[in-house]
Amino acid sequence: QVQLVESGGGVVQPGGxxxxxxxxxxxxxxxxxxxxxxxxxxxxxxxVAFIRYDGSNKYYADSVKGRFTISRDNSKxxxxxxxxxxxxxxxxxxxxxxxxxxVLDYWGQGTLVTVSS
Amino acid sequence: EIVMTQSPATLSVSPGERATLSCRASQSVSSNLxxxxxxxxQAPRLLIYGASTRATGIPARxxxxxxxxxxxxxxxxxxxxxxxxxxxxQYNNWPLVFGPGTxxxxx
Numbered sequence: 001q002v003q004l005v006e007s008g009g010g011v012v013q014p015g016g017x018x019x020x021x022x023x024x025x026x027x028x029x030x031x032x033x034x035x036x037x038x039x040x041x042x043x044x045x046x047x048v049a050f051i052r053y054d055g056s057n058k059y060y061a062d063s064v065k066g067r068f069t070i071s072r073d074n075s076k077x078x079x080x081x082x083x084x085x086x087x088x089x090x091x092x093x094x095x096x097x098x099x100x101x102x103v104l105d106y107w108g109q110g111t112l113v114t115v116s117s
Numbered sequence: 118e119i120v121m122t123q124s125p126a127t128l129s130v131s132p133g134e135r136a137t138l139s140c141r142a143s144q145s146v147s148s149n150l151x152x153x154x155x156x157x158x159q160a161p162r163l164l165i166y167g168a169s170t171r172a173t174g175i176p177a178r179x180x181x182x183x184x185x186x187x188x189x190x191x192x193x194x195x196x197x198x199x200x201x202x203x204x205x206x207q208y209n210n211w212p213l214v215f216g217p218g219t220x221x222x223x224x
Contacts, residue, residue, distance in 0.1 A: 035213075037161075045153075045161065045204055047213040059211045062118070095160055102208035103151050105172065107160040 002026040002106040004096050009111030016086050020111055022079040022096030027106075030054075030074035033099035036081045038092035039110075046092070049081065050099065064090075086115045119143050119207050121216035129224040130195050138219045140188040140205035149209035152181055152190045155218075156201045164203075165190065195221070 008020040022034070036048040049070040050059045058070050069082040079096050091114050097104035120143040130136045140150065152165040163172040165181035168188055178193040192199055200223055205216040 037215075044202075044218045045155075045206075045215040047206070047215060050211075050213070059213075061212050100166075102149070102213060103163065103166045104153070104161075104206075105163045105166075107162070109160055 002098060004098065004106060004108030006094060006096050006108045006111035009094065009113045011114045011116060012086055013117050014086060014088055014115055016115070017082070017084045018086065018113060020081040020083065020094055020096075020113070022081075022108060024077045024079065024096075024098070027098065029072075029077040033101070034070075034072060034079045035097040035099050035104055036070060036079075037095045037097055037104065037107075038090075038113075039095070040089075040092045043092075048094070050102070051079070083113070086113075088115050091115045118212060119146065119210055119214050121205055121207055121214050123203075123205060123216040123219045125219060126217070127220045127222060129222055131224045132197060133194050134224075136192040136195055136199075136221055138190040138192075138203055138221070140183075140190070140216050142186045142188075142207055145185045146207040146209035148184045149207060150181075150183070150188050151206045151208065152179075153204045153206065153215075154199075154201045155204065161204065192221075 003025045005023045051070045067085045071080045093110040095110045098106040124139045148168040150168045153161040155161040169181045202218045
């Protein structure tokens, strides 16, 4: 069965950096695009970034463009999100999700990022 | 960027009743529309994609319809496990965009 396990969340000061990881299993990771989606406390879902199966194309939400970088290591079945210049408004639960084209068909349980001084 | 709106924000329904949720896109997204369900403390779950195709394991009481800019998610007879927040999402254009959600609660 598909499993996605996020890690790397924590508390960071504004302007700081954090790298999230998502360990994937139960499917052929190198054959699928992957997404990051976030959810601020008590709020709705916000799509953050997508990377194609081979890393050839990446797309970002305007709110994170230039600050966040999505990447993947297909040899390790792992997805990453490098987050720089963090802002208070980046505080959220970050989910990774498997892409079936641009549909998010399986989700992890999320890792919490808190940006606070 | 395409803007997604959902109505109503909250829908109060009795168990066994029918629920109809609406989603509107600011420009045509063809049939590139998905619906997700999220229960408290849980990750979202894919219900519908392609506007009307149920995802694997989704009960037949969930159905989707629409194309272009107007979409509907119908739950034919609400079960206790269906009380949740429902989000639509367009995937016709980048960036992907979710609607603000409709909360279905018990009347």
